[in-house]
Amino acid sequence: MKYKTDNPIRFTASLLLMATLFACTGDKNQNVESKSTSPEEQIFPKGELGPSTNFTGNAYNFGLVANDSTYNTLVGNVYFEPGARANWHMHPGGQILIITDGEGYHQIEGQPRQTMKKGDVVKCPPNAKHWHGATENSSLSQMYIVPNTEKGIVTWMEPVTDEQYGQVQ
Numbered sequence: 001m002k003y004k005t006d007n008p009i010r011f012t013a014s015l016l017l018m019a020t021l022f023a024c025t026g027d028k029n030q031n032v033e034s035k036s037t038s039p040e041e042q043i044f045p046k047g048e049l050g051p052s053t054n055f056t057g058n059a060y061n062f063g064l065v066a067n068d069s070t071y072n073t074l075v076g077n078v079y080f081e082p083g084a085r086a087n088w089h090m091h092p093g094g095q096i097l098i099i100t101d102g103e104g105y106h107q108i109e110g111q112p113r114q115t116m117k118k119g120d121v122v123k124c125p126p127n128a129k130h131w132h133g134a135t136e137n138s139s140l141s142q143m144y145i146v147p148n149t150e151k152g153i154v155t156w157m158e159p160v161t162d163e164q165y166g167q168v169q
Contacts, residue, residue: 042141043100044077050086054156056165057084059133067149074146074153080104084140085133085165088157093148097122097132104140105165106132113167116140126151131160 047062058081065075072093077100088109097106099120106122107113109129116122116132124130126148134140146153 042079044141046079047077050078054087054089055084055133056087056159057081057133059084059086064143067153069150072147072149074149075143077141077143080134080140080142082134082139083136085160086131087159088129088131090127090129090155090157091124091146092126092152092155093146093150094126094128095124096145096147097124098143098145100141100143102134102140103138104132104134104142106130107164116142129157131164133160133165 044062044064047060050059050061060079061076062079063074063076065071065073067074080102085105097116097120099116099118099122101118103115103117105113106116106124107130108124114122115135122132132142
């Protein structure tokens with residue numbers, strides 16, 4: 001079932017997902033254990049819990065820049081607890097993720113799952129079906145930028161299965 005969210009408030013709550021947006025960049029995975037900052041030490045507040053209809057586990061969104069007709073861009077931060085992830089989703093105008101802490105995964109449909117870490121910038125093209133979230137053992141904080149919102153914000157799809165989440169190709 002697909003869900004389309006054009007309402008900025010609803011989107012913000014959902015946005016955790018945007019989690020967006022993954023990753024069309026290469027895997028920078030190194031066999032180094034990631035220690036993430038506690039929620040109290042994060043740059044931005046933890047935010048509002050995302051709906052279970054769009055996330056597996058606990059993901060929290062904190063909006064930073066609301067959508068408007070001048071910038072046509074949404075910006076916010078999502079904090080994923082270990083193992084939390086967004087459902088499969090698409091952004092009509094694309095998405096950019098800036099990883100500010102922790103370690104996570106992202107995957108574009110049809111491509112291998114990629115690892116993302118603090119300092120990584122991940123771009124996902126418009127209308128690319130994808131998911132993203134924290135690894136099993138680390139939380140993840142990511143800033144999301146959703147440009148071109150005049151094309152739409154996000155279409156939510158089915159949950160990422162445990163098999164898909166754990167699949168290393």
